[in-house]
Amino acid sequence: MDLFEYNLEQNQSYKPLAERMRPNNLDEFFGQKHLLAPGKVLRRLIENDRLTNMILQGPPSSGKTSLATIISKMTNAEFIKLNGVNLGIADLREAIKSSKENLRLYSKRTILFIDEIHAMKSNVQEALLPPSEDGTFILIGATTESVMHDIIPPLVSRCKIYSFTHLEPEDHKQIIQLSLQNQERGLADKYTISDEALDYLVDITNGDVRNSLIALENAAYSLHGRNNIELEHIQEAVEQRINGLSQTDFYDIVSAFCKSLRGSNSDGAIYWMARLLYSGVDPMYIARRMVVHATEDVGMANPAALQMALAAKEAVQFVGMPECRMALAQAAIFICESPKSNSAYKAINAALETVKNAKPFDVPVHLRDGTKTYVNPIDNPDTQLEYFPSEMKYHKFYKPQNSGVEAKIYNKHMIKQQRSQ
Structure with missing residues (x-):
């Protein structure tokens, strides 16, 4: 380090308050x-x-x-x-x-x-x-x-x-007070802050000390001869709540949104959706998640849920933000309030697992392309055809659930099962 670098290191005045107040040792670390x-x-x-x-x-x-x-x-x-x-x-x-x-x-x-x-x-x-x-x-x-x-x-x-976690409010407040009082690195005890302004500053910056010190410094230097920082000064220095999402926050909030849809909690789904939209998440991403849940969690219990989710997707593309938020909210509430069935989800997963682990069985002769032995069951309702390979005669992938619209299918299957016994 030469003389000029040393002088630069000793002179802290050019640095922002947040940088000057970095702790020097573990005892100063909050x-x-x-x-x-x-x-x-x-x-x-x-x-x-x-x-x-x-x-x-x-x-x-x-x-x-x-x-x-x-x-x-x-x-x-x-x-x-x-x-x-x-x-x-x-x-x-x-x-x-x-x-x-x-x-x-x-x-x-x-x-x-x-x-x-x-x-x-x-x-x-x-x-x-x-x-x-x-x-x-x-x-x-x-x-x-x-x-x-x-x-x-x-x-x-x-x-x-x-x-690491967000700072506790009391730790956050202590850092702000030290920044006001520190003679060498802080604001040199020239300013005070009201309790109301301090509480508001800690709350609106959501534990982000850097942003709170930037706002504190801006508020202090804008007082013009006064030395007490009031609520109005902090409100001017921080125009909106800092609610940005890290990647971890994003995955956690998306998970909460999806689980709220699955758990039929409309208030939870709307809240987490609002968090995502406010933070600038692409509304099309939210629409895609709802299309998935309309089929995975609602499915056969209310097939109209898929139509609602796809309509929300169209609204996002057609009108964009901020108006499309209403269509997204409508679809989310519709999915939450719908009866739930994941029978289609389970059916395709079970079929894929069987295809993955079993050898490929031949298509029955009467189902092959160009067959002369196929009988149309719509015109001949009493005709009994096998639609499975004979080796898989007793496999069953689709198991209807007694929920919503699918309850009718469930009852039909139950009657058929009782007759076969």
């Missing part, structure tokens, strides 16, 4: 007590400088990068920081080369921290496998996305996954 409270395994590994490969997964601004910065100050290893967004093979090779030289020349370990590790291409992730396995470096990855969906399984298997 939240994640399940991982970093005194006596917890991860804290002991950091304090004893005995780290192993790990991935820190959690929502934005929950402390992943801050913890990595603390580790860089507490460890005796060299610390290399990269970002998965623009990380290529050449950059990784340079890091591997540097790590090997540290071991060979100085017997010193290297910690390779990769922020946004989920953004790396799969072939670059694969290049991490040998050096992270043989100890060339200790890998620390940070991601807001799903480890299982966005990181290749071999890399996941080489790392311990530590799950």
Whole structure:
């Protein structure tokens, strides 16, 4: 580090408040007590400088990068920081080369921290496998996305996954108060904040400390001679609630939406749908999910559900947002309030499993193309034909359920079964 870099490092005034207030040590770190409270395994590994490969997964601004910065100050290893967004093979090779030289020349370990590790291409992730396995470096990855969906399984298997959570409101409030009071890195005790404004700021930013500190700084600097931050100042600084979805949130909310459709809970389905729409999820994706559930979960109990779902899809294409939200809501409620039957779903799955595991039986002669022995059952209702291969005579794939419209089919099958006994 030369003199100019040193002066830049010492001068914090140009940095945003959120960056200045990053914790310098574990005692300044708020939240994640399940991982970093005194006596917890991860804290002991950091304090004893005995780290192993790990991935820190959690929502934005929950402390992943801050913890990595603390580790860089507490460890005796060299610390290399990269970002998965623009990380290529050449950059990784340079890091591997540097790590090997540290071991060979100085017997010193290297910690390779990769922020946004989920953004790396799969072939670059694969290049991490040998050096992270043989100890060339200790890998620390940070991601807001799903480890299982966005990181290749071999890399996941080489790392311990530590799950971060949103900050608790009280921890969040303490960070804001410290930011107001800190003389060196904060707002130097020049401003105060009302309880109402503080509660609102913590609530509307949903545990995202970075965004709350950005809003706090904007509100403070807009006071024009006053020094008390009121609710109206925070409302001006944060115009709308921060409800963005990470990939993990997306999968969880889609799962909740689908389970609400299946569980006939209209309020739940509408709420989770609203979360998806508000966060900018393609309404066509939601329509596709409802087409699936109209056939998988409602099915024969109310065949009109499929028509309703397809009509919602057409509405999405025809009018788009925001108006198509009404058609989506109508279809969701129709699916929820319909009787349920998954008999068609079970029937095709059972048939596919049989086709997969059994040899292909011949088509009966009277069913083959061009046959002279076929009798049309509509014109000859008393004719008995076998529609199965003789070897599968006793197989039964479709089992109607006593629900909705399908109840009539169920009763017909029950009568036929009783007659055959």
